[in-house]
Amino acid sequence: MDKATQDALTAYRGMWRDFVVAGATSDWQSTKLGQNATGVALTNLTRGLHTDNTNGLVTKGEPKLNPSVSSVEPQDNPKKIIVTDCGDSTNWLKYRADNGQLADTPGGRRLINAIVDKQADESWKVSDFGVHDLGTC
Template identity: 60%
Template sequence: MSSSTSTSAIGKSEQEALDTYRQMWAAFVAASKTSNWQDPQLSHFATGVALTTLARSLFADHDAGMVTIGEPVLNPHVASVDPPSAPRKVVITDCGDSSHWLRHRADNGELSDAPGGRRLINAIVEKQPDGSWRVSDFGVHDVGTC
């Protein structure tokens, strides 16, 4: 494989991983409007620990009568690719802003959360056997971590 082919394959993998990361959050935002932990869109972009984390969060909000309104602002970038020559795992670092994506009571719309803010998010996006990319794990840190 030539250097330019290798570089373009890495660039394509990085872009696909970033797109998948953004799509996972978009699916989660859509599901959080009704706290639908069974939304099938979640499994199109997340798997493993990431999918479990999303579903559990939504189930807990549903059980507590909460919904999340608004949208976060994402600013992801690729931190690393592995292996470098033919990426199958991409680590993404983000500084997400949850200032305009807050939990509310579903019954009366009352704001439940303290104001959000900028949070460090680390995510692992992995190429699946079918060639698709899915977020396999992620961690969201406290407000003020980025």
């Protein structure tokens, strides 16, 4: 695996790791969210956490990820890498913050597509992602 694809996968995993940490308290203002995500991806993460915070929800556990690179553009000097994953949210669910009761339907496997772009500072960040319905992979 070359450095670009390795860095893109590291950014993808890092985005979810940062989201897991912030989700434990629904900290939608966590500065860590911007370390591996930007643009639409960062907006979607913060909006989701803000909604959870407003609704009194926190997320416990963590997803199981199995990302792979599905395309690299351009091949000779990558600037954009598409990551495809089948994330498993079975052990990553929302709970009510006030009483700890489960507030989510059972998790499961979902197709995730993400765009990871090379930034001006040469780092890689997820700029957009889509999480599909349960059972899509």
